[in-house]
Amino acid sequence: MNYMNSLRTRAAIAIVSLLWINLGMMVLRYLWGMEADPVVVLGGGAAIAGVATLTWWRDRTGTATQISTALAHAASVALLVYAFSGSPLQIDMHMYFFASLAICASWVNWQPILAFAGLTAVHHLALFFLIPAAVFPGETDFSRVVLHAVILILEAGALVALGHSLATAFAQNDEAMRETEAANKQAGEMSRKAEAAQQQNLEDARSREAERAADTERLQFAMQSLGRGLRQLAQGDLRIRLTDRFDETLEVLRSDFNSSMESLEQLVAELSRSARKMSEGSNDVCSDAERISQRTEQQAVSLEETAAAIGRITENVQTASKRAGEAGRLVDEATKNASVSEQIVSKAVSAMTEIEGSSRQIGQIITVIDEIAFQTNLLALNAGVEAARAGEAGKGFAVVAQEVRELAQRSAGAAKEINALIETSSTQVSSGVTLVNQTGEALRSIGEQVKHINDYIAKIVDTAREQAADISEINSAVVNMDQTTQQNTALVSDTTKSIRGLATDADGLVAKLAVFSVNETSTSRPSAPAARPKTAAAAPAPKPVRRAASGGGAAAAAAEQWDEF
Template sequence: MFQSIEEQRRFADRIIIGALWVLAPVTLIAALLIKAPWLGFGLASAGLAGAVTVFWKLNPEGVRIAASAALMGSVSLLVAAFAGRAWQIDMHMAYFAALAALIVYCDWRAIAAGAVVVAVHHLLLSFVLPAAVFPGGGDLGRVVVHAVILIAEAVVLMWAASNISSMFARSGASLAAAAEAKAEAEDAMRTAEGARASENAAAHDRETLQRTVENESAQVVDGLARGLKQLSDGDLTARLQQAFPAKYETLRTDFNSAAEQLEQTLAGIVTSAGTIRSGASEIASAADDLSRRTEQQAAGLEETAAALDEITATVRKTATGAKAAADVVLAARGDAQTSGDVVQQAVAAMSQIENSAQEISQIIGVIDEIAFQTNLLALNAGVEAARAGEAGRGFAVVASEVRALAQRSAEAAREIKALISASSQQVGSGVHLVGQTGEALQRIVGRVSEIDTLVREIAASAQEQAIGLAQVNTAVNEMDQVTQQNAAMVEQSTAASHGLAAEAKTLAESAAKFRINASPVGRPARRAA
């Protein structure tokens, strides 16, 4: 047990400097194992420990601030040695452990110096050399979270250090008063012994007074010793229940008040650590659920994007087919129009053939009349030849032949006329059929035109659908990318929440070393999830 706060601080100097020398080989070994620049980290950490040791030898009373800053610097070197590794974020817990260890100085300035070094380190290197602070680069959100926790711990520790320092000061003053009272009692005893020869009557009273003063002094010293021993053992529930003499009662009251304030401070730390741990666990659980849902949503969007790709390809193929069908229908329409023109030409040719047949029938009629006249002339010639007798016999033969030729010509003319008549009927029937064919082809051309219009509208609609589906597909792909980015951010938030929970657990474990009442006062209500 230390008799004064200065003894406590001198002992703390040895502890902090020893921790610096321990961190030097730890940093070197860690850098060597993960294949980092181990020589540089080891020399830097050993250099900090050596510089603080030399400063301690030269100025033992003023080394606290330098030792606190060097301890945080060594922890920063240890964190930087794990750059790019998953353990780098876990090494940040060493900051809070080292900051809590500075409470041994019972000096709020040492704690403030350590907190300032960590704050400057995080803020500066997060922009200049982010890989030396957090794995994967700088993160302003992480810096803010660590700063809030660091400030909270530093404020609580500074408050506790100030209270402990005040308590030590009051205890020292009380001990000094007790020593002074004891010295006064001893002076009184010596005075009483000097005057014993002349004051034999008052000897008994003086002895009684002496014993009373000694008993009171012993009672005060023993009570304070027991209380301080319990405090040094971490029992913050220690109270001086036995009443002191009237002139020492203020000392007992101050001791109990200081112990009660210290207990309430530690109880607040435990409560805050539990609340932080509970909130961090809830945040981590919610982040895990959000991460799973985001992954499911990303998978669904990916499947949707794939399906839209297939639909877009199908619609594009349909649009291409509709356009090809429109081209085929357009070609069919041209062929139908060409066929209609050919049929019109055929109808015109049939009409000309019918006109030619009628003219041939007229010519055959003329030939029939000529044959009839020739037959009459041949008959008259035969009659005249018979009248001429022997002289007209040759002429009668010629007349007979001409008559026979005329009859054959008349028969041939009648046959040709019959054939021409039959051909005229057939040509008329053909003209009628060709006309019907032309009308049918005109109707076909009209229907093909309507089909061409419909197919063109279908092709245009399919093309518009393909464009729209392509736009929808692009939007879904962008949503898929955004969802993947959100999933990555949720993973980072989840890692930060787990780190916060682990740090709160470490803080609670550190505070659990002290013994306090089971139901601390002023416990804050938990925030609903």
């Protein structure tokens, strides 16, 4: 049964009891004296209370009981109001409606509240119109009914809201109670589990204590064994191994120790071998370095000689360059001379042309003279004819005319010879002009070739100059190589000293590593490869050849060159 049912059960008793108390109040009113019919008031009151009580008896908290008791209360209060008919207190009895309504709210349900309010409203409205004196004393109006109705509605609404809140609160309370009960059960369960866990913890603690003691014993054994091994390790004995088995959890420690010792032993053995190899190798390197030092000195001398030879080559090249420059200058002059010859040839050509023109003018003059000679001969003939006509008087004149005729003939003959000579001269002048032109062409071609020669000589001069610069650079490079070689010589001597020191240190390392005792098996394994450096040290000369053979043909050739060098 939850809290709500409990509350309603108790409220039901009070509500039903109040019905009978109302009946008692009616009896008192009757005894006091009332206008209302006592049969109706008392009988009706008893009937209403009785039926409601029977309903309650049948179902203590049912919804029908709640509604019925609420209706019974409304009717009971109405009967009380009716019983106070004619009394000025009748209006005050209306307050009992509101009180009873509030009491009915203890059902915590909206249904009885609405039933009470509904019945009261219907009752008042009906009686106000039918028998106002049954509900209100004296004169009254509808406003009073409305006022009572408003108050009734307000109270009913408030009570419904209150009931709803209470119902919600009760529901939450019941839920909380259920949760609390569940939590209590869970807490009890947890408590039992905690006790069991505590018991289990005690047992575990005891077993852990026993395991801890056994672990401590095994740990002590392991620590003693490890201490013994470490003491022997401190004494340099690397052959120690832990043979007694440890506890399973510490067995890893023993195996790690043994493997560490084995690794350390192998490491020291390999270290010894490496130190011996290093010592032998250092001695080999030392002798090689000394030979390299000697060869480097020879290289330096050769470089000095090379530098001197290159210096002489440089001087020769510079001399050749100067001579080529002089040849260039001579060619320049030849070029200038060739251009002057060209001018002379052109002048000669023009002179020859003028000679040809003069010959042509002479030829023309000769032609004029030949014409004059022809006319003179013709005049001499005519004069001879005239002289003949004159007879003996004209004989002298005839002789003169003959003489003139002969002179004219000789002038014509001379003119013909001169004309032939002039033609010959013109032909020769033409051939001379042709020859002079050919000479000019030849001189021009010579000039162009001289120009080409000049260009080539200029290129030769530039090339010689560049060769001189290159040879100067080669010379400076050889000088640098000479200096570097000298520095290398110094470095090689320093390296030789360092290698000697390294050989000494390797010997010391071998002596120090001899402190550790290792098994023969550890040292015997690398003994075969250790023999190889000894043979290498015994015959160091062919060593570079062997290395080169493993490295490739080019390297071998380089090594041979170095040997020859």
